[in-house]
Structure formats: structure tokens, C-alpha cells
Amino acid sequence: MDPRVAKCLLLSKVLAADGIMTENERAFLDGAMNRMGIADDQRRRILDLEGWDEAESALVHLSQxxxxxxxxxxxxxxxxxxxxxxxxxxxxxxxxxxxxxxxA
Structure with missing residues (x-):
């Protein structure tokens, strides 16, 4: 999995945790996806939380x-x-x- 997609999936996972994604939260996610250059097809996957259960494991190799x-x-x-x-x-x-x- 592309690490950029994994990061955005984790953001989505947090934003959707309470069952509500507010307009400000959606704007935050859109801004992150824009900064990371996420393509439209990947954006749909992220918003649908497709693959969110694999996102953490896609990032374990990163530095602390x-x-x-x-x-x-x-x-x-x-x-x-x-x-x-x-x-x-x-x-x-x-x-x-x-x-x-x-x-902390």
C-alpha cells in the first residue's frame, strides 16, 4: 500500500471514529490528500475506508x-x-x- 494512502486512511479512521465527519474535519482530510497528491480513485477508497485495516502495517517500517x-x-x-x-x-x-x- 502506498504510504501516502495509508496515512490518509489513518486520518479518515480517526475522523470517522465518533461516527460523524464534520465539514471542518472533511476539509482537514481534503487538505491532507491535496498536499500528498492523492489521485481521485484513491480518494474514494480513503473516504470509503477501504483498506484501513491494513494502513498501520503499511507504515510500521517508517522511522520513529x-x-x-x-x-x-x-x-x-x-x-x-x-x-x-x-x-x-x-x-x-x-x-x-x-x-x-x-x-505523553
């Missing part, structure tokens, strides 16, 4: 710094709508653990 940066982006995503949903933060913690990144 790269994985820490991803977790930081996940926290930013979780607060994109101005509030930190407990379900979204729980997903961030779960993904952090899967990537082997300890959160």
Missing part, C-alpha cells in the same frame, strides 16, 4: 520520527472541528500503539 509525525497529524485531525472527541482520541491511542509510538 516519521511515525511520531503521523501521530501528531492524527491529533491535529481529531481536533479539526474544535473539540476532542473521546472516541477520536481513543482511536489515536490505538493507532499510536499499533505504530509503536508512545504518547
Amino acid at each position: 520520527d516519521e511515525k511520531s509525525e503521523i501521530v501528531s497529524q492524527l491529533v491535529d485531525a481529531a481536533s479539526a472541528d474544535g473539540r476532542l472527541s473521546p472516541l477520536e482520541m481513543a482511536m489515536v491511542k490505538k493507532i499510536s500503539a499499533a505504530l509503536g509510538v508512545e504518547r
Whole structure:
């Protein structure tokens, strides 16, 4: 799996964790996909969460710094709508653990 797609899938996973993706959260995800140059067909897969269960394993080979940066982006995503949903933060913690990144 393309690491860029995997990163966006993790963002989607966090944003959808509470069952609601707000307009601000969708804008955050769209901005991330734009910055990463995600193609339209891949965007549809990301929005449908297709392959999200494989996303963490696609990124385990990254350096600790790269994985820490991803977790930081996940926290930013979780607060994109101005509030930190407990379900979204729980997903961030779960993904952090899967990537082997300890959160303070």
C-alpha cells in the first residue's frame, strides 16, 4: 500500500471514529490528500475506508520520527472541528500503539 494512502486512511479512521465527519474535519482530510497528491480513485477508497485495516502495517517500517509525525497529524485531525472527541482520541491511542509510538 502506498504510504501516502495509508496515512490518509489513518486520518479518515480517526475522523470517522465518533461516527460523524464534520465539514471542518472533511476539509482537514481534503487538505491532507491535496498536499500528498492523492489521485481521485484513491480518494474514494480513503473516504470509503477501504483498506484501513491494513494502513498501520503499511507504515510500521517508517522511522520513529516519521511515525511520531503521523501521530501528531492524527491529533491535529481529531481536533479539526474544535473539540476532542473521546472516541477520536481513543482511536489515536490505538493507532499510536499499533505504530509503536508512545504518547505523553
